[in-house]
Amino acid sequence: xxxxxxxxxxxxxxxxxxxxxxxxxxxxxxxxxxxxxxxxxxxxxxxxxxxxxxxxxxxxxxxxxxxxxxxxxxxxxxxxxxxxxxxxxxxxxxxxxxxxxxxxxxxxxxxxxxxxxxxxxxxxxxxxxxxxxxxxxxxxxxxxxxxxxxxxxxxxxxxxxxxxxxxxxxxxxxxxxxxxxxxxxxxxxxxxxxxxxxxxxxxxxxxxxxxxxxxxxxxxxxxxxxxxxxxxxxxxxxxxxxxxxxxxxxxxxxxxxxxxxxxxxxxxxxxxxxxxxxxxxxxx
Amino acid sequence: xxxxxxxxxxxxxxxxxxxxxxxxxxxxxxxxxxxxxxxxxxxxxxxxxxxxxxxxxxxxxxxxxxxxxxxxxxxxxxxxxxxxxxxxxxxxxxxxxxxxxxxxxxxxxxxxxxxxxxxxxxxxxxxxxxxxxxxxxxxxxxxxxxxxxxxxxxxxxxxxxxxxxxxxxxxxxxxxxxxxxxxxxxxxxxxxxxxxxxxxxxxxxxxxxxxxxxxxxxxxxxxxxxxxxxxxxxxxxxxxxxxxxxxxxxxxxxxxxxxxxxxxxxxxxxx
Numbered sequence: 001x002x003x004x005x006x007x008x009x010x011x012x013x014x015x016x017x018x019x020x021x022x023x024x025x026x027x028x029x030x031x032x033x034x035x036x037x038x039x040x041x042x043x044x045x046x047x048x049x050x051x052x053x054x055x056x057x058x059x060x061x062x063x064x065x066x067x068x069x070x071x072x073x074x075x076x077x078x079x080x081x082x083x084x085x086x087x088x089x090x091x092x093x094x095x096x097x098x099x100x101x102x103x104x105x106x107x108x109x110x111x112x113x114x115x116x117x118x119x120x121x122x123x124x125x126x127x128x129x130x131x132x133x134x135x136x137x138x139x140x141x142x143x144x145x146x147x148x149x150x151x152x153x154x155x156x157x158x159x160x161x162x163x164x165x166x167x168x169x170x171x172x173x174x175x176x177x178x179x180x181x182x183x184x185x186x187x188x189x190x191x192x193x194x195x196x197x198x199x200x201x202x203x204x205x206x207x208x209x210x211x212x213x214x215x216x217x218x219x220x221x222x223x224x225x226x227x228x229x230x231x232x233x234x235x236x237x238x239x240x241x242x243x244x245x246x247x248x249x250x251x252x253x254x255x256x257x258x259x260x261x262x263x264x265x266x267x268x269x270x271x272x273x274x275x276x277x278x279x280x281x282x283x284x
Numbered sequence: 285x286x287x288x289x290x291x292x293x294x295x296x297x298x299x300x301x302x303x304x305x306x307x308x309x310x311x312x313x314x315x316x317x318x319x320x321x322x323x324x325x326x327x328x329x330x331x332x333x334x335x336x337x338x339x340x341x342x343x344x345x346x347x348x349x350x351x352x353x354x355x356x357x358x359x360x361x362x363x364x365x366x367x368x369x370x371x372x373x374x375x376x377x378x379x380x381x382x383x384x385x386x387x388x389x390x391x392x393x394x395x396x397x398x399x400x401x402x403x404x405x406x407x408x409x410x411x412x413x414x415x416x417x418x419x420x421x422x423x424x425x426x427x428x429x430x431x432x433x434x435x436x437x438x439x440x441x442x443x444x445x446x447x448x449x450x451x452x453x454x455x456x457x458x459x460x461x462x463x464x465x466x467x468x469x470x471x472x473x474x475x476x477x478x479x480x481x482x483x484x485x486x487x488x489x490x491x492x493x494x495x496x497x498x499x500x501x502x503x504x505x506x507x508x509x510x511x512x513x514x515x516x517x518x519x520x521x522x523x524x525x526x527x528x529x530x531x532x533x534x535x536x537x538x539x540x541x542x543x544x545x546x547x548x549x550x551x552x553x554x555x
Contacts, residue, residue, distance in 0.1 A: 005382070005383045005462055006296055006382045007382060007383065008381070009370065009381055009382060009383060009385055009463075010379055010385070011370075011378060011380040011381060033410050033416055034407075034410035037406070037407050037410055041398065041407075045398055113390075113393050114393045114394035115371070116366070116371065116389070116393070117371070117387065117393030117394065118371070118387070118393060118408075118412060119371045120411050278372070278373040279310075281366070281371055281372055282372065
């Protein structure tokens, strides 16, 4: 016969805002293995159920790059040297972000069954989606690296700076995925809106054209500059492009501020997620 | 109304204690608008679109008790179990459950179809918050009990629903709980497995400090449980020794069926 525990397992009193955030972070550490299992499962499930399986991890970004190459270089005839690298340094990271948001819309909603049956910290679900999305970036590095075969003279040691820039992007992916995963529970229509919203965001970021194009608009309408400045992807794309395309140092100051700014935003979304998470089981 | 035992002199806190508990659903948020029709009739539904699935529930389970929760569909039985399991948070009042909990609600929740039995066992163990090492140690016994044979290495998506349920049952009952929460799972798989699972549940019931058993099977409730509570419209309307409460409930239901103009059979299973 085992000794019985009389520890309070259900019904711990609710904590304040700091306590709530701390509790969520602690549960992520405690359930790190669950986060990891869910990550693996998400990565694996992407590869199955298709003829080419895991090849899509490479093929997907490569094809997307090709589509934009057709649009920009062949149809709009934009004269940009090493155009594929110019586009790839922004499009491939962007693919990571869109994939992360796409999986965010289903990360909580899709686990309805288990949420009804087992009490566990729901934050592990978006956390796993964030981690799984990193796979998109890692695999995109392969076609990106292959582009240097076309433009070997563009490869400089600054290409390594792609990693800190990716960290900044990762830091902003976390709150975006957590927030969207919760919102998608209450408003299913959000998954219809997301692709369009993302496309607008993409065109307002310096991805298919240099930052100067946006600044030129800003010179005529000063309010536009404000939106360019607060858009994290203005700085993230510029960072990637500096490292990969121009072969020069990214603007560390701007990236550093961006990284720091992500922290309060992330903590706030974690707090809000925890506050609305009791409603998930009721709504789903 | 409820006649609770007043054994408050005990030193150890009771395994289960609900005080003034209420669980409210906001129907504007959930898409289950169909509920509205049933809800409108019994007045639990206010103009604002809010609905009390449980209301003013005071419920105390002492160590050694096994309590059957009975009542018609939509009375709040499953909601109560979800609150006790920590899946739902109460809107008002307090819930206190002490000790390790095992919940047998629907079986096989949390399984990933692309993983095999062993991996799924570990995955569900993580969902349940069981330490990894302990879970690894339990895996052979769990797979053994589920009786999957050569399918243990195959992905769960290739399983029949019976096999899936058997694995789910084995995982869910592998813990030694202080508090056992059951929601009609005694009929799982084929006849041989039902026999085996009954044995396992009886064993767990013997060891657990407190049991809450939601069921429509009144006869097994009367044999398994020492006490019964009847829920109706989200409130406890009867509480006492299992045999007495269940007998009274049966009488009430029979009377109700007789007076009902359309004598449609009452559905056997809640959702």
